[in-house]
Amino acid sequence: VAEQGALYSVSCWASGQCVAVGSKTSGPRGRRLIAYELDGSTWTALSPPPLPGTDPYSGGVSVSCVAPGTCRVMGLVSTSPRGATVRAYVPTFAAGSWSTRSFLVPPNTLRLGPITCTSTTTCAALLDTGSVVRGNPVILRSYVNWMGASGWRWTMPKGWDHFSAAGLDCSTITACVAVGTLGSGRSVVSRQALGWGTFDVVPGGDGASAAVCPTSTCVVPVSPPPCPVTCGHGPDPSGGVMTLKGQTWSPTTMIAPPPLLDTLPGAVSCDATQCAVAGFGEIWVPGGGDAFYFAPFVATLGLPG
Numbered sequence: 001v002a003e004q005g006a007l008y009s010v011s012c013w014a015s016g017q018c019v020a021v022g023s024k025t026s027g028p029r030g031r032r033l034i035a036y037e038l039d040g041s042t043w044t045a046l047s048p049p050p051l052p053g054t055d056p057y058s059g060g061v062s063v064s065c066v067a068p069g070t071c072r073v074m075g076l077v078s079t080s081p082r083g084a085t086v087r088a089y090v091p092t093f094a095a096g097s098w099s100t101r102s103f104l105v106p107p108n109t110l111r112l113g114p115i116t117c118t119s120t121t122t123c124a125a126l127l128d129t130g131s132v133v134r135g136n137p138v139i140l141r142s143y144v145n146w147m148g149a150s151g152w153r154w155t156m157p158k159g160w161d162h163f164s165a166a167g168l169d170c171s172t173i174t175a176c177v178a179v180g181t182l183g184s185g186r187s188v189v190s191r192q193a194l195g196w197g198t199f200d201v202v203p204g205g206d207g208a209s210a211a212v213c214p215t216s217t218c219v220v221p222v223s224p225p226p227c228p229v230t231c232g233h234g235p236d237p238s239g240g241v242m243t244l245k246g247q248t249w250s251p252t253t254m255i256a257p258p259p260l261l262d263t264l265p266g267a268v269s270c271d272a273t274q275c276a277v278a279g280f281g282e283i284w285v286p287g288g289g290d291a292f293y294f295a296p297f298v299a300t301l302g303l304p305g
Helices: none
Strands: 006-014 017-025 031-039 042-045 062-066 070-074 076-079 085-094 097-104 109-117 123-133 136-148 151-155 163-172 175-182 187-191 199-201 217-222 240-245 248-253 264-270 274-284 292-302
Touching: 006 031, 006 070, 017 062, 031 085, 070 109, 076 109, 085 109, 097 151, 109 136, 109 163, 123 163, 136 163, 136 175, 163 187, 187 217, 217 264, 217 274, 240 264
Parallel strands: 006 062, 062 109
Antiparallel strands: 006 017, 017 031, 031 042, 062 070, 070 085, 076 085, 085 097, 109 123, 123 136, 136 151, 163 175, 175 187, 187 199, 217 240, 240 248, 264 274, 274 292
């Protein structure tokens, strides 16, 4: 990485052909997009266009790439001088150059993303509205942004009145799945094919932020909540993967490979036969008392049937 900042998302359109995106602080209340391209085995820093007046509370950025090397980025919003959200910006990287489109967003929009594209002309992304309380965003409503030939439009799916969506994945533009939290605090999966408003509660999945349904099976990585009291000074309990087949959830425990003390999964990608799950685990810091290092891992999971 050639500059300070944080990378939040990566997407690949072919083996060894990927784009990773993130952001860095720019001024007292702004952020700037950063991006890197993988060509074979070499990462090269890109120069995405600067975006005006971005809100520091707008969260991470997300990228989705489709062949041949067309990538769209979602996640930055502009604000008025009084701090009200005005527009969302969608930079597109295609054929080695950048272009940017923007669209108006509802009042009190806090963040956008993740984005998921199914072709060079169709994408979907999340949009959250709410308020900032003591420096933390509180999500009240979630919407889905749809991109087509006429540009971007946003809708709140039926039944999402008290649904705070955290993740969105579309295998086609009519087969999307979202994961998030209901007002009750329970994590749930909402599927477009079931009319969105039918929720499948994820057992033990409070705080789940990723889900995919490559076939009739849904896969959700889950991590238990931190337990500083019940766990004493040790590592957090390991998470796992919940698989929904029909109406039945089945757990898969993820055994931590040495020297990891636990597994805390956070992202998943699947085809029709298997999934890749990414996350991190904790490692004792030598002589560090109760301190831990975080180390990444990737695991594979075969799908039933």
